[in-house]
Amino acid sequence: MHEESVDQFQKIFTGNKDGYGLYTGKGHIFVKKSVSKELYKQHLEGKISLGIVPIRHDSKCKFGAIDFDDHKKGGIKKDFDYESLLKKIKFLKLPLIVFKSKSGGAHAYLFLQEWVPAIDVRHILKKMAYALGCSRDVEIFPKQDTLKQGEDGSFINLPYHAGNTRVAVTND
Secondary structure, three states, X not given: OOHHHHHHXXXXXXXXXXXXXXXXXXXEXXXXXXXXXXXXXXXXXXXXXXXXXXXXXXXXXXXXXXXXOHHHHHHOOOOOOHHHHHHHHHHHOOOOEEEEOOOOOEEEEEEEEEEEEHHHHXXXXXXXXXXXXXXXXXXXXXXXXXXXOXXXXXXXEOOOOOOOOOOEOOOO
16 A cells, blocks of 8 residues: 555545544444544555544534435335436536445545535535435534534545445546
8 A cells, every 4th residue: 555545545534533433344333542544544455444523623624425325215225326426416516526335325525625614514515415306314424513522523434445345436
């Protein structure tokens, strides 16, 4: 694994540095330890499945995501329609990048150059989800507008877990 690749991945998917999520195969756990470059490297190598909390304790973030899990409605899992989602995003000229999610759905990420108040990012992502025809119960990350003293925030599983299908999806 090239150090530059790990550095870039960590820079793009940065958030709360005081804790992270792990998917163990049996479920998710939250670890109250510092997020390190080594964790990102292990994720990219497929040794762990890392989740990052997008919101920092100053209630700002550099990325957010819309989590599309509608492929599991009614208890019946169906193939997610990535092509339809990508066409809508392109038509609406939304600055979102779509990745396959761990559950077989999609995460549409919004990446930002600067740290922005999470409440603003959530507002923008809710408007984008609505424009894409999503129901109100779609998950938006960060899940919190602010982090209060002692709160950890909610993590999202990161893409590009080695040996996995969590990759970017394009229709170009």
